[in-house]
Amino acid sequence: MNSTRARNMMAMVQKQSGNIGASLATILFVWAILKDHFPSILNNYIKKHFHKLVRFVSPYIDITFHEQGETFSQNEAFSAIKSYLSTKASSWASSFKADFIKQSKSLILSVDDHEEVIDEFHGVKVWWVLENKQKHSKTQEKMYFKLSFLRRHREFIAGSYIDHVINEGKALALKNRQKRMYTNTPCIDWNNWKIKWNCVYFDHPATFDTLAMESKKKEEIMNDLKKFSEAKEYYAKIGKAWKRGYLLYGPPGTGKSTMIAAMANFLNYDVYDLELTIVKNNRELRSLLNYTSSKSLIVMEDIDCSLNLTGQRQSKSDSESKSNEVTLSGLLNFIDGLCSASGAERIVVFTTNHVDKLDPALIRRGRMDKHIEMSYCCFEAFKVLAKNYLDIDSHELFAEIDSLLAETNMTPADVAENIIPKSREEEDNIADSCLKNLIKALKEVKPVKGEEEERV
Structure with a gap:
């Protein structure tokens, strides 16, 4: 049993250590056979310092890309790498995860856990592995990609290669993009972005062609959406966050929800259906916003029924005392406060049956930039x-x-x-x-x- 374990450890060391690895592997081989005769304290000491020695002399460097970023939000680099490696997995890996993308009517292969994928860029070879770890036994597994490469290629990998992977991955993700609809849930562990939002694939068939509305009005809305989606440089130039507010108002049954679906399909954006009644306070509302992605519609339907937003804003002392409520002030900050600038290319959509009941501060131009009346059938x-x-x-x-x-x-x-x-x-x-x-x-x-x- 000791011999088998030693051979496995020696193979691992040889992979990481190049020419020096053979000598280190020999030492490890001897230690694995004799370690049962050493006191446990000595074994732990040898193991600890041997690993330090391996890291010091190893010609390899590892970089990890975690699924969650430092602020516990989804790491866009992780998603881009996942898309990029999907094109490499079929060539190198022996175990895959497969996902069917309905719009493209094809299978998308991705790397399975612990499966190694080899990539080569401008003659430099690297190794990718998808790993998971548990920080505590009660938490969900946290995924990360580990990139390994020779130390002498450090500057090239940290610069040109990683830029290449991220850019290619984002382009592939956009090409194979399948829209999703997210709904917020009452959350216990707010350090895990996955359980803040539940998601399903968004497959609503509504388009502007099938939307029951005057053609001139539809054309005006489509032009506005297209102009917004292409205005990244303009928003940067004028110093404003790349976002836009839409207010859809009118009697029930006039197609407000269908309009939202048509907007999402026209722009190829995800939909975040935000249910305000289950959000405990302003802090949780800000946190939910931080976990939304770019290219998305953040939707609050029947805003007049979700919260008591018809009165005047509370004073600071009143709002602080009601820490378990979402206030009008908190919602205003959500729309156009500092936290609203944490993402880009997002549209906030309010719907209401009674626009006259809403606080004017909530729907003024600059917050709800475009007001669209959904009227009776003409x-x-x-x-x-x-x-x-x-x-x-x-x-x-x-x-x-x-x-x-x-x-x-x-x-x-x-x-x-x-x-x-x-x-x-x-x-x-x-x-x-x-x-x-x-x-x-x-x-x-x-x-x-x-x-x-x-x-x-």
Whole structure:
């Protein structure tokens, strides 16, 4: 048993120590055989100082890239390295992790734990290994990549090679990007970013083409989003954080959530669905912001219902005494305070059914830069729905529907519900049947002339 252990340790030392390794391995081999005859204190002393000697004379250097950064947030370098090594794993590794990317309809291979991947750049060879360690038995495993290379290549690796890996990895990640939707959870261990946000793949089919809205308004929003996504140098020039606020307001059923999905698909951004009611205080709110990534939409739906944000801001003493609450002041700092500048290329989206109930300070320009009214269904929006649901561009009943929509407040959600076939009999003449259902519903909603005069 001692001989087997010694051979394994000798092989490890030979790999790390080059020409000097043979001599050190011989010493280690002898020590492994005889160590059972030494007192435990002496064994520990020899082991401790032998490892120091190996590190001192070894021609190799190791650099580690942890999954979590120094502030316990996700390390972008780790993600970039993971993407970069996915292109190398198939050539060198014998064990992989595979993930299916729906948009690209292909498998993405990544390095498995403890599996070594060899890379070569401008004639310099390096070794990558994905490792994990547990700081305490009750905590989750923390992953890190270990990069090993010859000491004489230190400047080249620390400069050109690592820059190459990070840039290539980010480009690959963007190419194979699969959008995700994150939701915050009540958190116990706030030192672990993974349990602050739960995530699933974001696969909502909504686009601006299928969004029930006037084409001119959609074009205006798309132009604004495109301009924002390409404005990195502009924001740096004017000295502002690269972020933008959107306020979507209107009655229920007017497509606010669908608009958010269309925005995410248009920009290819992740979505962070922030539920304010389970955030304990302003400190946790700031912490959640720190764990969001670039290229993301941070969404707070029904902001008027989430918190009591309709009154005046509390004084400092009042807010400090209520340390278990998210205050209006805390939310304002979240949007455009110093902590909001910790990331880049992020859009904050508020939705509300009652914009008049919100504190003006919350939705002023500069915080919510663009206000978008999500209104009742107009005829142009109806034609989009007719194309989506019935695959028709025109029909003899369209003129009557146009007239009724001009005099009736019906949401796009209600219009869509009325043009969905309700039975198999309707499928024989689907367009006629569904449009007649809609006309009937519009006539029931539309008040007769006498009722209108009485209400006035």
